[in-house]
Amino acid sequence: MIIKNSFSKRAVTYDSQSFIQKEVNNRLIERLGLIKHNKSNILDIGSGTGKLTQDVEKKYPGINVTSLDMSFDMLQVHRNKNHNAKCVVGNAENLPFKLSSFDTILSSLTLHWCTIDSELFLNFYNLLKPQGLLLFSVSGPDTFKEFKKCPANILQKLRFNDFLDMHHYGDFLLNSNFKDPVVDNEQITLEFSSFNQLLKSIRLTGTNITESSNTARITKSEYNTIKSCLYNNVSNSFELTYDIIFGYALKPAKTLDKSGKLIKIKEIKKE
Numbered sequence: 001m002i003i004k005n006s007f008s009k010r011a012v013t014y015d016s017q018s019f020i021q022k023e024v025n026n027r028l029i030e031r032l033g034l035i036k037h038n039k040s041n042i043l044d045i046g047s048g049t050g051k052l053t054q055d056v057e058k059k060y061p062g063i064n065v066t067s068l069d070m071s072f073d074m075l076q077v078h079r080n081k082n083h084n085a086k087c088v089v090g091n092a093e094n095l096p097f098k099l100s101s102f103d104t105i106l107s108s109l110t111l112h113w114c115t116i117d118s119e120l121f122l123n124f125y126n127l128l129k130p131q132g133l134l135l136f137s138v139s140g141p142d143t144f145k146e147f148k149k150c151p152a153n154i155l156q157k158l159r160f161n162d163f164l165d166m167h168h169y170g171d172f173l174l175n176s177n178f179k180d181p182v183v184d185n186e187q188i189t190l191e192f193s194s195f196n197q198l199l200k201s202i203r204l205t206g207t208n209i210t211e212s213s214n215t216a217r218i219t220k221s222e223y224n225t226i227k228s229c230l231y232n233n234v235s236n237s238f239e240l241t242y243d244i245i246f247g248y249a250l251k252p253a254k255t256l257d258k259s260g261k262l263i264k265i266k267e268i269k270k271e
C-alpha cells in the first residue's frame with residue numbers, strides 16, 4: 001500500500017524534520033484543553049512516531065491512550081521511545097475496535113490520506129462513547145500555495161495532492177450525526193534559510209506523498225523557477241505555507257433510533 005510504505009521509509013528521519021507537525025500538535029492540544037469532557041480513554045489515529053500521544057499523556061497523566069497507525073515502522077519508532085506505549089497497526093478506514101470504546105478520538109495530519117466521506121466519520125462516531133469528542137487536524141487546499149505561483153506547465157509536473165476544503169469536513173460531520181461540529185483553518189508559514197532545507201523538510205516527513213502516477217522530470221531551469229517562486233526577498237527566506245483545518249465535534253448524549261426519534265442510551269443498552 002503506497003501510504004504505508006512511503007511513511008515507513010520516513011519513520012527514522014520523521015522526528016528531526018516534523019516542525020509543522022509538532023506545531024499543529026501543540027495547537028490541537030491547546031484546543032483539547034478548552035473542551036470540557038471525559039478524556040480518560042483516548043484513541044490517536046495516525047499516531048506516527050507518537051509525538052501527539054506523548055504530549056497528551058504528559059498533559060493528562062493517568063489517561064489511557066491507544067496509538068493507531070498503518071505504518072509498523074512509524075509505530076516502532078514510537079515504541080523505541082516508550083516501551084509501554086499501546087500501539088496498534090491498523091487502518092483508519094477500518095478500525096479494529098469495539099463500538100463505544102473511546103471518550104476521545106484525536107487525529108493529527110492523517111485523515112487527508114484516507115478516503116474522506118461521511119462513512120469515515122460515522123465509523124469514528126460509532127467508536128465514541130456518548131458525549132465523546134472527535135478532534136482532528138488535516139491539510140487544507142492552500143497547503144504549499146507557494147508552489148502554485150509556478151507556471152502551469154511546471155505545476156503540472158509537481159505531484160501534490162488536492163486537499164479538501166473545510167466546508168466538506170463540516171458537512172461530513174453533520175451527515176454522520178455529530179453534534180455542533182466546528183471547523184476552522186489556520187495558515188502556518190515556515191521560513192527556511194535555504195531551498196534545499198525546505199525540500200528536505202518536505203521529503204523527510206513524507207509530506208510529498210501522492211497517489212499521482214505522474215513521474216515527469218523537473219529540468220534544471222524549471223528547478224530554478226520553482227526556487228524563485230518560493231523565495232521571499234522581504235524575509236530573505238524560502239517560504240512554505242501549510243493550510244491547516246481543525247475540526248471538532250461531539251457525539252450527543254442521546255442517539256437516534258432508525259426512525260430518527262431520539263432514544264436514551266440506557267434503552268439501547270437494554271436491547
Ligand SMILES: C[S@@+](CC[C@H](N)C(=O)[O-])C[C@H]1O[C@@H](n2cnc3c(N)ncnc32)[C@H](O)[C@@H]1O
Nearest residue numbers: 007021046047048069070071091092108110113
Ligand atoms: C504526517 S504523519 C502524522 C503523524 C502524527 N500524527 C504527527 O502529527 O506527527 C501521518 C501518519 O498517518 C499514517 N496514516 C496515513 N494513512 C493512514 C490510514 N489510512 N490509517 C492509519 N494511519 C495512516 C501514516 O503512516 C503516518 O504515520
